[in-house]
Amino acid sequence: MYYSPLDQFMVKPLLMMSESLTVSMTNYTLYLMLVVTLMVITYGLVRSGKLVSTRWGVAIISLYDTMLNLVTGQMGRRAGYYYPLVYTVFNVMLLANLVSMVPYSFAATGQLVPVIGLSLATWMGNVVLGLYLHGLGFFATFVPGGTPTPTVPVLVTIECTSYCSRAISTGTRLGANILSGHTTMTILGGTIIGTMSSSIFGFITGVVPIAGVVAITITEFGIAIIQAYVFSITTSGYIKDSVDTH
Structure with a gap:
């Protein structure tokens, strides 16, 4: 159980080789390495052809085709340049x-x-991409077409604020949804223990929160997939805005 948001950055020893040599890492690094390992294993199995005729293979191909249609629908013929990034982001988020x-x-x-750090890095990459492709013309993004001259300062301020909010909104949405679901499951889990250990009647009525935990768990699997898709589609949309400006 974690009592502080900073616990995720605590360096914990994994392997003691000697008194002066220890292999250590944070929880986040450990699980990120696990996600990357799963991605590499899956990629290797797909390349070897062992998953082609299996249900897992069909699922992977379906995910590939879904993300390809997503990026192609937003960027058209330029999708091939940015599809690997969006597909990788989707896989990392989904597996995590x-x-x-x-x-x-x-x-x-x-x-x-x-996750907010990743969202900020993606936003900064889009800004650099827009400046690289359009130069100072990239700032025309903040001036909607047909805007009357007297209202330009107000609309530019609103558009800049909206654009800068992307730096944290994408990551905040993902983290808040995952964190709220896990928090709800933790609360109900504690309720089950307290209720079922109180009395015989409590043990019988403990079936109700158990059913709630099962329902929330099923919902969380759907949220895990949806949030990975949402993060990917927003990333793709932001890249499109940097490429097309309007």
Whole structure:
């Protein structure tokens, strides 16, 4: 159990080689390495052809096709340049969300500092991309077409605020959804223990919160997939805005 948001950054020893040599890492790093390992294993199995005729293979192909249609629908012929990034982001988020559903595991995407950091890095990359492609013309994004001259300062301020809010809104949405779901499950889990250990009547009525935990767990699996998709579609949309400006 974590009592402070900073616990995710505590360096914990994994392997003691000697008194002066210890292999250590944070919880977030450990689970991120697990996610990357799962991605590499899956990619290797797909490349080897062992998943082609299986249900897992069909699922992976379906995810690939879904994300390809998403990026192509937003960017058209330019989708090939940015699809690998969006597809990788989707896989990382999806696997991290699903790994967090394993009992006694660590919700990497439920930690606001790392996910907001990723959101901020993506936003900065879009700004650099827009400046690289359009130069100073990129700032025309903040002036809607047909805007009357007297209202330009007000609309530019609103558009700049809206654009800058993207730096944290994407990560905050993901982290808040994952964190709220896990918090609800933790609260109900504690309720089950307290209720069923109080009396025989409490043991019988404890079935109700158990049913609630089962329902929330099923819902959380859907949220894990949806939030990964939402993060990817917003990332793709922001890239499109940097490429097309309007």
